[in-house]
Amino acid sequence: MFKKLLAPPGKKPRLSDAEVARKYPRYRTQVIISIFVGYMGYYFVRNTTSILSGILKMSATEIGIITCASYIAYGVSKFVSGLISDESNSKIFLPLGLLLSGIINIFIGVIPSVITSVWLFTIFYLINGWLQGMGWPPGARTLVYWFGNKERITYGTIWNLSHNFGGAIAPLLAGAGLALAGNDPLAQARAAYWFPGVVVCIMAVIIYFIQEDTPESVGLPPIEEYRSKEYRESDNAKLEEDAAAVEMSMGEIVKKYILPNTKLMWSSLYAALVYILRYGIVSWTPKFLATSIQDGGKGITAAAGMGGFSFFELGGIAGMLIAGWVSAKLFKNSKPLTNVACLILTLVLLVAYWFIPAGPEYMIWDFAILIGLGASIYGPVMMVGLYAMELVPKAAAGAAAGLSGTFSYVGGATVATLVIGIIVDNLGWGVAFIVFGISGIAAIICTLLSRDKSLEYWDEEK
């Protein structure tokens, strides 16, 4: 029954040329809005527990267990959901995951014992993490079916901004929930789950109405025909491979295009290393800034320390826009070279973040560096999914992006949170910075090993 519900729609009879010219741009606008708003919605109900970590009556270890469980579930689900999504109707898949995740968050908020029991909470967050994995793959499918090779970086960048907007708005929604619930702290915390849950359920319904699966499902030609001018002679082999892959089963695709794909494996390893940097810096920034100078921190107030989190995310928005532009214009679609440039900057900024003198009088420098770090890390984060999609035929885009997501979360985010936490407690901040530095250098090597020059446009003026 589930298979039937998710099955991709058939091809509709081709519309007239005039209709195609009129409707293609409209549908493209619709689907980019849908995947942007949709993925932003997923972020509204993804990290509420981290946002509330100062409010929930739980220890850091308990919160660590809950969030780590959800990262692992999310990482595994991203690949499994990618496999399913590549054979599913994104008009259903994208809003369905959002709706179910919204419902789980409503349950967390309204079932009295969930947020007071670590184990119940962990179970609900495991389910939530799994459902969250349904957000990215249908977006990847949308991107490869509705946007041509050369313009994909532009639309991919726009789409990626959704996670920063989502991340920035999520605390406001949780805050609105807190405000709705009067003075009882427990009721407040519960409302911080159910309120965003209700919001995303409504968003899911709207997305269902604006999302469309593929151009052919609404009577339009495939994107390669619509934007035929931007395809080169040398793209033909890839296009033929794309067409052949559509006819293959998912098992065949995995065997042929995913498992033996060395470049995809290097790129997935790169993903894990970049996520050590992303989550390692963002999740420990409030603590690092607020830790006393004697204990190796920066010695500023806890509230100001939390501000560091937002500065990092804000920098991320600028960084993705810049990295998208640099990749398209300067590096002719070479995502690995763009990553190298960004990661070198990250390493320099990490040294500065570590060595800038501690104390409130230097706080402004810490924040400036964090904006820079957000900017230099989010470009490479964005490239993780976008590049994975380029390395396989269109029919495997969700699975490839999903696989790198699995590496990012199971291998990266968990190390960044749990392992770095243990390192900080036992060996100090200096060792954590050394781990970040080694991760950055290893990420540079892996992204260079993943480089596929046939995907670059050095031979053409843009």
Ligand SMILES: O=P(O)(O)OC[C@H](O)CO
């Ligand atoms: O929400 P994430 O961490 O799975 O983000 C997707 C990334 O932008 C992948 O490139």
